[in-house]
Amino acid sequence: MFSEPPLQHASSVGISIITPCHNESENLSALYTRISTVMKQIGEPWEMVCVNDGSKDDTLVRLLTLHREDPRVVVIDLSRNFGKEAALTAGLDHARGDCAIPLDADLQDPPEIIPELVAKWKEGYDVVNAVRLSRDGESWFKRASAHAFYRVINRMSDVEIPADTGDFRLLSRSALEALKKLPERRRFMKGLFAWVGFRTTNVYYHREPRYAGKTKWNYWRLWNFAMEGITSFSQVPLQLAAYLGFFVSLLAFLYAIWLVISTLVYGNPVKGYPSMMVTLLFLGGVQLMALGVIGEYLGRIYEESKRRPVYLVRQVYHSNRN
Ligand code: UDP
Numbered sequence: 001m002f003s004e005p006p007l008q009h010a011s012s013v014g015i016s017i018i019t020p021c022h023n024e025s026e027n028l029s030a031l032y033t034r035i036s037t038v039m040k041q042i043g044e045p046w047e048m049v050c051v052n053d054g055s056k057d058d059t060l061v062r063l064l065t066l067h068r069e070d071p072r073v074v075v076i077d078l079s080r081n082f083g084k085e086a087a088l089t090a091g092l093d094h095a096r097g098d099c100a101i102p103l104d105a106d107l108q109d110p111p112e113i114i115p116e117l118v119a120k121w122k123e124g125y126d127v128v129n130a131v132r133l134s135r136d137g138e139s140w141f142k143r144a145s146a147h148a149f150y151r152v153i154n155r156m157s158d159v160e161i162p163a164d165t166g167d168f169r170l171l172s173r174s175a176l177e178a179l180k181k182l183p184e185r186r187r188f189m190k191g192l193f194a195w196v197g198f199r200t201t202n203v204y205y206h207r208e209p210r211y212a213g214k215t216k217w218n219y220w221r222l223w224n225f226a227m228e229g230i231t232s233f234s235q236v237p238l239q240l241a242a243y244l245g246f247f248v249s250l251l252a253f254l255y256a257i258w259l260v261i262s263t264l265v266y267g268n269p270v271k272g273y274p275s276m277m278v279t280l281l282f283l284g285g286v287q288l289m290a291l292g293v294i295g296e297y298l299g300r301i302y303e304e305s306k307r308r309p310v311y312l313v314r315q316v317y318h319s320n321r322n
């Protein structure tokens with residue numbers, strides 16, 4: 001009988017920190033300093049995988065300087081801006097650690113929490129979510145809309161997507177490998193993280209305002225992100241469209257009965273025009289809306305069916321990788 005060789009990790013990297021960077025040059029040196037201080041305390045071998053997501057400023061130059069000074073900084077330069085989710089995917093694909101921690105470059109996710117995440121991982125958890133207790137530096141409207149978003153998506157979706165958890169979390173190697181198996185091109189990472197499951201626990205922290213630079217999210221992008229999340233993880237809008245159609249036809253049917261009866265009882269002085277227009281427009285609107293919902297999903301199928309890669313790498317800068 002052959003016995004399976006034990007699963008071995010050729011890597012000597014314990015912890016991979018994954019940082020997507022899009023125009024973050026002002027944040028990078030502070031980020032590196034804080035991370036290396038924290039990692040020194042932990043004492044595990046580590047790497048920092050920085051993904052340059054088509055930055056227009058000198059982010060790449062600064063990353064390469066860091067890489068030259070400290071070979072633990074690995075730089076992945078994407079061919080253009082692919083968006084945060086794709087950049088994060090690229091980073092996770094290149095991580096060699098026994099666990100991976102996605103962390104924003106703007107220091108909104110304080111690296112000082114990493115020891116707590118790692119401690120939970122060592123207790124045996126596969127996924128450790130860093131849950132925000134507060135959101136400093138964010139407007140009332142942004143907080144309220146985020147809250148509403150989580151309520152809606154969790155009602156509509158079978159996967160429980162934890163509120164107030166960004167991408168900042170720890171994933172063990174097995175959770176990471178599971179995540180890498182998910183084939184979708186359009187990646188709503190928060191949802192995918194939740195979908196893979198595994199033994200999960202939480203750690204709580206206070207979210208800081210951005211260290212420098214501006215957020216790339218305006219309300220239109222946030223709205224699209226929310227729609228992305230809902231259409232990735234729920235088919236309820238499709239069902240709603242059907243129910244709405246059914247409800248409207250029912251109303252129309254009742255109205256028709258009432259019309260017949262009233263014509264029989266009161267006769268028919270020609271005055272149906274306004275009601276006709278109302279019905280027509282209403283039905284037209286409902287149909288367009290339902291078509292729009294179907295179109296949205298159809299678009300997703302189209303996009304997935306093209307099977308394009310999630311990101312393209314221009315160059316990977318690393319030292320002595322196996
Ligand atoms: N980011 C990226 N590509 C983009 C937009 C953002 O890699 O197209 C990175 C960005 O550099 C940061 C992280 O994603 O490290 C979060 O971005 P941001 O701080 O703008 O988002 P917010 O914290 O407001 O959600």
Ligand code: MG
Binds near residue numbers: 106108210
């Ligand atoms: Mg941020």
